[in-house]
Amino acid sequence: MARVFVALKLRLLRNRLSTGSLVSALGFLVVWLSSLAGGLVGGGLVAAVARLAPDSLAATVVLVHVAAGFLWLLIPIVLASLDDALDARSFETYPLDDRQIAGGLVIAGLAGPGAAATAVAFFYGGLLAFGSPAAVIPVLVEETVAVLLCVVVARWVTTRLSDLLRRRRGQEVAVLVVVGLASLPGILGVTVAPSFGSGVEFSAVLDRLAGVAQWTPWGALGRSVVATGTGAWGTAAAFFLYGAASAAVAFVLFSRALHRLSVVAPTAPVARVGRAGSSLLPRRLPLPRSPVGAVAAKELISMRRDVRMRSQLVGGGIAVVALGAAGGTVVLGTRYAPFLAVLTVFIVVNAVTPNQLGYEGGSFWAYLTIAPDLGSVIRGKNLAWAVVTAPLAAVTALATAAVSGEWVYVPAAVEGSVVVGLIWLGVGDITCVYGAFRLPETNLFGSRNLSGGAFVATLLGIAASGLLTAPPLLAVGVLALLAGPGWATLAATISVPYAVGVYRHMSRRAGELATRRRFRLLGVLDAG
Amino acid sequence: MTPAAVRFLGLAKRFGPTVAVEPFDIEIPVGSFFGIVGPNGAGKTTLLRMATGLLEPDAGTVEIGGHDVWSDPAAAKTRFGLVPDEPRMFERLTGAELIEFAGRLRSMDPEVVATRRDSLLRLLDLSEAADELVADYSLGMRKKAAIACALLHNPTVLFLDEPFAGIDPVARQTLEQILSRHTASGGTVVFSDHAMDVVERLCDRIMVIDHGTLLTAGETAALTGGRRLQDVFVDLVGAHITDEGDLEWLGSS
Secondary structure, eight states: OHHHHHHHHHHHHHHHHHHSOHHHHHHHHHHHHHHHHHHHHHHHHHHHHHHHOGGGHHHHHHHHHHHHHHHHHHHHHHSOOTTOSSOGGGGTTSSOOHHHHHHHHHHHHTTSHHHHHHHHHHHHHHHHHHOOTTTHHHHHHHHHHHHHHHHHHHHHHHHHHHHHHTSHHHHHHHHHHHHHHHHHHHHHHHHHHHHHHTTOOHHHHHHHHHHHHTTSHHHHHHHHHHHHHTTOHHHHHHHHHHHHHHHHHHHHHHHHHHHHHHHSOOOOOOOBOSOTTOOSSOTTSOOOSSHHHHHHHHHHHHHHHOHHHHHHHHHHHHHHHHHHHHHHHHHTTSTTGGGHHHHHHHHHHHHHGGGTTGGGGGGHHHHHHHSSOHHHHHHHHHHHHHHHHHHHHHHHHHHHHHHHTOOTTHHHHHHHHHHHHHHHHHHHHHHHHHSOOOOOSSOSSSOOOOOHHHHHHHHHHHHHHHHHHHHHHHHHHHHHHHTOHHHHHHHHHHHHHHHHHHHHHHHHHHHHHHHHTHHHHHHHHHOO | OOOEEEEEEEEEEEETTEEEEOOOEEEEETTOEEEEEOSTTSSHHHHHHHHTTSSOOSEEEEEETTEETTTSHHHHHTTEEEEOSSOOOOTTSBHHHHHHHHHHHTTOOHHHHHHHHHHHHHHTTOSTTTTBBGGGOOHHHHHHHHHHHHHTTOOSEEEEESTTTTOOHHHHHHHHHHHHHHHHTTOEEEEEOSOHHHHHHHOSEEEEEETTEEEEEEEHHHHHTTSOHHHHHHHHHOOOOOOGGGGTTTTOO
């Protein structure tokens, strides 16, 4: 049966390559090459540590195994799956039991770029570091189980998540879990970073982390490899048994998750979210009664209810807090603290706007047949973001000033926030036309079609926004440092009409471009 | 002579080497219930998408109430409503909010929007689900919500792509009544469907297309000549005769 699954997967990959465009073939090649390169880097890191810092080798091996397991969990969830050739639900009608399907999918999963990269990292690193003749075979076995563990756990989690994602409430829970997981490295970095300045040895920090990480199933297999390499056979056996048992348990859980996905119907509690007779337009917010106001109102509702948008905003919030915490010792409590408002606006505006049309997905058709023009749609979306970011900037500037007791830079900070917000919104409008890609409409984790062109357009948009924002911000910053708050405020005040001009030009141009490219946009957003 | 609600003039579309729609001219009179029928892949959806400004034709024009959809889209948009075959909607709005959103996008008077929204929700049996998210709607409910959005501004022409697929018999009857009332009061309905009995019962005019080519068009009674539309259709597009010998094994176990 495993042969059938592997052959099926290879056939599907071959058909995709032979019928797809040159760009998709190149993309496939890039994914494989970059995965293998990533594997070599991981293995190379272990080999380099073995040679240059042997004291940290054990900790590094454990942490590389945990990092690989973490990536296996996160990448298929947050990004498009590296191994989406076989869908478990395609096998529902065949006379196979859940364990046969699970086994076949795991074996087929080993024939993908992710598994190849992991195998390269583990085998290369493990054998170079601990490849004494007596240890070669045990290390090979341990690393094989480690690769299997990565594949099985990732398969189990994504299958369980698929089941969860069939319910809207489940999608919302999943988003919070994933955003939390994705934020872990950043939180860890912020937590660990202060240790380096306080005379604590780097190797001691690694040892402390590895000491905790070795109790995870992936870390246990890394620890088993280390113990094998040093001849501590008893310890190696104990950690190996723990890792292998974890893989077996994950396999059983994967089989059960498959069973649940195929035969248990999702219970879908339907919630009433609006109040009877409630209006689209918020009562306390004087939005215009035009199509622009209607789109703004709809966008404000989406920010509250759309799990994808909310996760981006939560992620942005975490970034603001993490960066604030990291830079807090430098800025907070000083007279320059109100400038954190500029950073807040930058992060919030950038969370969604560069692909704000992408959030509409297939419903984009409605704008083409109902809205008077796409310029109104884009301006409506901008208005919603302005409604959210303006008070946020003011509150941040005032709160940070209150903490430091220094109010002199509040006006410059607020005006600087306006400048950043307007320029990045305006350029984001152009970016969302050229770099639009479809986001799955009801959950964050479905497949998305981010083309190479959209990726490049987004990068160019970021570069253009940076170039347009740099002169006014540099002027404000330099004058704040050299000439004081009066001059900085003057520079910020002069920059506001410049930013208004940039915004007006860009958003008008974006409306024209969106109209001209409406069929291409419809094709991209309606795909799948 | 009855004025034309919709006029197709030399409308044509190709996708690479594949001909989706061959050039043809046709006029759909005001007040008619017009059915577009054809086998899968005949070009029905392509035709409706070109007629509503969602797909750019390679050649030809479409006029709705005398306004060219392509050179005067703003005027044309106020005159038609569209219900696609699989309506994708703004998922995170409730049904009631979705309909209000459609009205406000059209710059309609808020009070008129509220009155019509409530009446459409009631008529389409969506009042109970008015405050639930569209994301939680079934296909039938989504279709009804899309129909409400399309009817809200009282369009002169209503385009529907397979409107009866996936909706229950009660909703189907309600929809038939709404559409008949629309045409009785001077509105025009243009819809595509595979269900020949529905097309035959509702439509006073039909066109049959296959492989993008207009095979025939005209008044339903004249085209069928007393025969079933299903039989006329099969005669026009051709039937696939199965060699019984190929299926000897079927049902023999």
